[in-house]
Amino acid sequence: MSLPIGFTDHPADLLRVGQGFSLAAAPTDAAPGYSGKKIDGAETLAERAPVLAQLQEQLFAESRFGGQKSVLLVLQAMDTAGKGGVVGRVVGAVDPQGVKLKSFKSPTEEEKAHDFLWRVRPAAPEPGMFGVFDRSHYEDVLIHRVHGWADEQELERRYAAINDYEQELVDSGTTIVKVMLNISQDEQLERLSARLHDPTKYWKYSPTDLDERQYWPAYMDAYQRVFEKTSTEHAPWHVVPADKKWYARMAVQELLIKELGGLNLQWPAGDFDVAAERARLKDA
Amino acid sequence: MSLPIGFTDHPADLLRVGQGFSLAAAPTDAAPGYSGKKIDGAETLAERAPVLAQLQEQLFAESRFGGQKSVLLVLQAMDTAGKGGVVGRVVGAVDPQGVKLKSFKSPTEEEKAHDFLWRVRPAAPEPGMFGVFDRSHYEDVLIHRVHGWADEQELERRYAAINDYEQELVDSGTTIVKVMLNISQDEQLERLSARLHDPTKYWKYSPTDLDERQYWPAYMDAYQRVFEKTSTEHAPWHVVPADKKWYARMAVQELLIKELGGLNLQWPAGDFDVAAERARLKDA
Numbered sequence: 001m002s003l004p005i006g007f008t009d010h011p012a013d014l015l016r017v018g019q020g021f022s023l024a025a026a027p028t029d030a031a032p033g034y035s036g037k038k039i040d041g042a043e044t045l046a047e048r049a050p051v052l053a054q055l056q057e058q059l060f061a062e063s064r065f066g067g068q069k070s071v072l073l074v075l076q077a078m079d080t081a082g083k084g085g086v087v088g089r090v091v092g093a094v095d096p097q098g099v100k101l102k103s104f105k106s107p108t109e110e111e112k113a114h115d116f117l118w119r120v121r122p123a124a125p126e127p128g129m130f131g132v133f134d135r136s137h138y139e140d141v142l143i144h145r146v147h148g149w150a151d152e153q154e155l156e157r158r159y160a161a162i163n164d165y166e167q168e169l170v171d172s173g174t175t176i177v178k179v180m181l182n183i184s185q186d187e188q189l190e191r192l193s194a195r196l197h198d199p200t201k202y203w204k205y206s207p208t209d210l211d212e213r214q215y216w217p218a219y220m221d222a223y224q225r226v227f228e229k230t231s232t233e234h235a236p237w238h239v240v241p242a243d244k245k246w247y248a249r250m251a252v253q254e255l256l257i258k259e260l261g262g263l264n265l266q267w268p269a270g271d272f273d274v275a276a277e278r279a280r281l282k283d284a
Numbered sequence: 285m286s287l288p289i290g291f292t293d294h295p296a297d298l299l300r301v302g303q304g305f306s307l308a309a310a311p312t313d314a315a316p317g318y319s320g321k322k323i324d325g326a327e328t329l330a331e332r333a334p335v336l337a338q339l340q341e342q343l344f345a346e347s348r349f350g351g352q353k354s355v356l357l358v359l360q361a362m363d364t365a366g367k368g369g370v371v372g373r374v375v376g377a378v379d380p381q382g383v384k385l386k387s388f389k390s391p392t393e394e395e396k397a398h399d400f401l402w403r404v405r406p407a408a409p410e411p412g413m414f415g416v417f418d419r420s421h422y423e424d425v426l427i428h429r430v431h432g433w434a435d436e437q438e439l440e441r442r443y444a445a446i447n448d449y450e451q452e453l454v455d456s457g458t459t460i461v462k463v464m465l466n467i468s469q470d471e472q473l474e475r476l477s478a479r480l481h482d483p484t485k486y487w488k489y490s491p492t493d494l495d496e497r498q499y500w501p502a503y504m505d506a507y508q509r510v511f512e513k514t515s516t517e518h519a520p521w522h523v524v525p526a527d528k529k530w531y532a533r534m535a536v537q538e539l540l541i542k543e544l545g546g547l548n549l550q551w552p553a554g555d556f557d558v559a560a561e562r563a564r565l566k567d568a
Binding site for chain 1: 418
């Protein structure tokens with residue numbers, strides 16, 4: 001596969017979590033594989049949007065004629081890391097009719113009464129759909145580990161259940177793209193501060209953001225463990241440096257383009273006789 | 285309210301279905317109230333997209349602090365009239381996190397076993413959401429009337445039920461924007477033909493499109509009746525000329541901007557002590 005414009009290496013290769021990956025050593029304020037600057041990145045994002053949009057349309061079109069493929073983008077990150085921006089700018093550039101977006105909040109009482117995957121399953125994309133999880137089942141091995149809501153044995157059970165569940169999705173035709181947006185603690189401070197100094201952004205701020213921030217090292221440990229346990233062949237993780245929002249968006253866009261591009265999507269031939277329909281049309 | 289750029293009259297005033305409205309007399313290939321050309325319209329659409337996006341964000345933000353308002357765009361039209369384009373280009377320009385889109389297909393057996401509004405109710409937007417119905421409960425008084433699947437008495441019951449349902453929505457905080465995209469029979473022929481001469485568009489074509497086309501006059505009668513029965517004060521219809529796709533998109537965008545703009549949306553003040561949080565941040 002040729003490299004996208006401006007890239008010296010494909011972000012999929014550079015950002016994929018493999019054996020021996022260390023989150024502590026992963027950059028936050030870098031643009032791996034990209035030779036351009038912020039202004040170039042914005043241009044690249046705009047130029048590549050129609051490529052992603054067409055791939056999504058083909059995915060959707062195939063499903064209308066029996067295609068079983070779907071895509072699921074799983075987004076995880078610390079607060080303010082830019083999940084919303086990725087959803088708005090990257091996912092937002094494809095046709096909303098083909099997108100199934102689920103934002104996972106604190107579970108309801110009903111959800112809590114079930115196994116942690118219970119609320120996740122119905123949110124998975126149907127054939128042809130581009131699913132997006134804004135937060136996900138990984139919260140159940142992240143915040144739950146950080147706050148001790150699940151013990152070690154239960155966490156082990158959940159890692160295994162997640163891998164099994166994702167294998168099921170893959171077996172049924174879903175391509176899973178897992179992304180952790182990686183910001184530094186300093187960058188988060190800047191962004192929280194920005195929210196507290198702009199009345200149009202107060203609504204995005206919650207005092208609990210600062211509470212959770214105190215657990216930063218525990219979160220990083222929990223993420224490291226997640227990567228070790230669940231960056232599988234069938235559903236690998238990608239850790240995307242996210243201090244530069246423009247890079248993170250571009251990188252996620254390229255990850256999606258690469259995965260969708262690898263599905264060998266085709267425009268469906270249709271299940272009708274084209275010549276006969278053209279003839280009917282003449283009399284219509 | 286000042287007029288949007290390029291407009292000599294507001295499309296909301298020109299396109300609203302009032303007393304004595306006649307669909308037969310309504311233009312399809314016109315750009316009411318707009319002084320520009322296609323190229324200007326594309327520019328206007330792009331320029332106004334951030335205005336709509338910000339209004340949507342405020343709507344969403346308010347709901348995070350108890351706001352009960354929502355918006356529902358109801359889209360009805362003959363095949364190929366451009367519902368998909370409106371969803372992609374107009375709705376697609378706002379943050380997907382705030383959009384709840386429902387495409388109504390032929391009802392399932394389960395749906396058929398219930399009253400026609402049963403499947404519609406859960407699709408309505410929650411507070412803060414921008415709901416979109418791509419087709420809607422109006423199919424139950426359109427295709428059902430055309431094919432005689434409901435008799436006159438049942439149709440009358442449904443018109444009344446629709447008005448009651450929409451009143452309920454309005455009473456609970458939903459602003460309803462009902463739009464019929466109005467294309468000519470000739471324009472539909474062109475668009476069907478285009479689909480049948482472009483292999484990347486075969487998937488959008490179905491032989492049943494031509495079948496339904498034969499009922500054109502009956503559909504126009506059914507729409508005329510819908511407008512007479514359900515263009516209410518609380519949820520008026522707008523008939524948008526749609527032979528020019530660029531005009532239809534721009535007009536729907538302006539209808540939405542006007543309705544959202546009229547809600548007096550405000551950025552929430554937040555439910556925390558800003559000064560105290562800023563102080564906490566310094567030590568975080």
